[in-house]
Amino acid sequence: MAEREKVPKRISQTVLNSLKGGVVPRIGLPYITVGRKSEIEALLRDVEIISEGGASFRFIVGRYGSGKTFLLQTIRNYVMDKGFIVADADLSPERRLQGTRGQGLATYRELIVNLSTKTKPEGGALTLILDRWISAVQSETLTESGLLPGDPALSKETEKKIYAVTSAVSELVHGFEFAKLLAQYYRAYIEGDDETKAKVVKWFRGEYATKSEAKEALGVNIIISDDDWYDYLKLFAAFFRLAGYAGMLILVDELVNIFKIPNSITRQYNYEKMLTMYNDTLQGKAKYLGIIMCATPQALEDKRRGIYSYEALRSRLSEGRFSKPGSRDLLAPVIRLDPLTGEEMLVLCEKLANMHEGLYGYESTLKTSDLVTFVKIEFGRVGADENVTPREVIRDFIELLDIIYQNPGKGVEELLRSDSFKFAESEAVSNEAEGEFTEFTI
Numbered sequence: 001m002a003e004r005e006k007v008p009k010r011i012s013q014t015v016l017n018s019l020k021g022g023v024v025p026r027i028g029l030p031y032i033t034v035g036r037k038s039e040i041e042a043l044l045r046d047v048e049i050i051s052e053g054g055a056s057f058r059f060i061v062g063r064y065g066s067g068k069t070f071l072l073q074t075i076r077n078y079v080m081d082k083g084f085i086v087a088d089a090d091l092s093p094e095r096r097l098q099g100t101r102g103q104g105l106a107t108y109r110e111l112i113v114n115l116s117t118k119t120k121p122e123g124g125a126l127t128l129i130l131d132r133w134i135s136a137v138q139s140e141t142l143t144e145s146g147l148l149p150g151d152p153a154l155s156k157e158t159e160k161k162i163y164a165v166t167s168a169v170s171e172l173v174h175g176f177e178f179a180k181l182l183a184q185y186y187r188a189y190i191e192g193d194d195e196t197k198a199k200v201v202k203w204f205r206g207e208y209a210t211k212s213e214a215k216e217a218l219g220v221n222i223i224i225s226d227d228d229w230y231d232y233l234k235l236f237a238a239f240f241r242l243a244g245y246a247g248m249l250i251l252v253d254e255l256v257n258i259f260k261i262p263n264s265i266t267r268q269y270n271y272e273k274m275l276t277m278y279n280d281t282l283q284g285k286a287k288y289l290g291i292i293m294c295a296t297p298q299a300l301e302d303k304r305r306g307i308y309s310y311e312a313l314r315s316r317l318s319e320g321r322f323s324k325p326g327s328r329d330l331l332a333p334v335i336r337l338d339p340l341t342g343e344e345m346l347v348l349c350e351k352l353a354n355m356h357e358g359l360y361g362y363e364s365t366l367k368t369s370d371l372v373t374f375v376k377i378e379f380g381r382v383g384a385d386e387n388v389t390p391r392e393v394i395r396d397f398i399e400l401l402d403i404i405y406q407n408p409g410k411g412v413e414e415l416l417r418s419d420s421f422k423f424a425e426s427e428a429v430s431n432e433a434e435g436e437f438t439e440f441t442i
Helices: 009-020 037-051 068-081 103-113 126-145 152-170 175-191 194-204 211-218 229-242 264-282 297-301 311-317 342-360 368-379 390-406 412-416 419-433
Strands: 055-061 084-090 247-253 289-295 334-336
Touching: 009 342, 009 390, 037 055, 037 068, 037 084, 037 247, 037 289, 037 334, 055 068, 055 264, 055 297, 068 084, 068 247, 068 289, 084 103, 103 229, 126 152, 126 175, 126 194, 152 175, 152 229, 175 194, 175 229, 194 211, 229 247, 229 264, 229 289, 264 289, 264 311, 289 297, 342 368, 342 390, 368 390, 390 412
Parallel strands: 055 289, 055 334, 084 247, 247 289
Antiparallel strands: none
């Protein structure tokens, strides 16, 4: 067994409970990250480009449980440490890129509600971002001017810096109203007017239903709608950069919910919106903005309902003739996740076993040979190359760890040779005898 890495119990419990429940934890990922080195490096190159004023758009494609969400969360945590703001949302029947009943706006609202920074990684960071921006400008002005707090001249100098930012934003599409509201927020902040601040934040969240309602509350005759919500994400990306952040990363999961839309015209409208976002980032119309979307192979490749049913996207995203498993082009817009190898899964099991042992404070009886046997059995199942995913293997393994912990007298060998594993084991042995199973290098 590998030497145990000390993991805080709070993180261990969150990680193990999340993985056993089939979901990806938002914390503790560095302790269990295995494989995906090339994919992570490719995405981090995009992050550098974004921080320098560029933009990027990537699709991560893999089967259910193959690690798409895990990869997203790994990148999410990394970029927040680098000063990025992250917004993430899962699509659903109520949240799409475009819809006749406000489903696109619902996605925008979800993204804004989930705005996260390093100091507020759980989301809901919009008010914090705005307040810190104003506070930082005040501190910077105080340092540069040499004026004393309370001096009227200091307020004027601060306002100049605030309006320099709002003026830069106002030059973008829909930027005039956006800048006007930023200025209103600043004045409300200075005056301690929490009610006006709340109204401005409500507008930024896209929660005003009518223009008349927004005009009455804030004096602006425009609201964020299902048609133009993406333009406001570009505005936010520009503003966040001016406010001192490195850029903005948008993560959209569960594209399969667009694939599932029964109406073909509605699907096409969603793919058209996707094309607009894709073209914007690649043509330089967006700055300091990265977008990553996750899909299953079917949601991407199905030529009747998938993304490839929209010819303009298919022609841009289709793989070339030279890309194949083991030698993927990771500079292409689509990153396809190949299955984790047996060796990578073994390392992951070792990490989880050590984490479990540390959390519950017991001496594990698992040996490396037991882990090898477990992974061989899992990978030796009939159709494992097509049907077994990291999610399933991890859930099985954590269940095994829990049983061993709760039943100290039950031997590992006994569990691995139980009826539940008997058929799978025979298949594994059979495959190994035929040379189909790659031998582990420990």
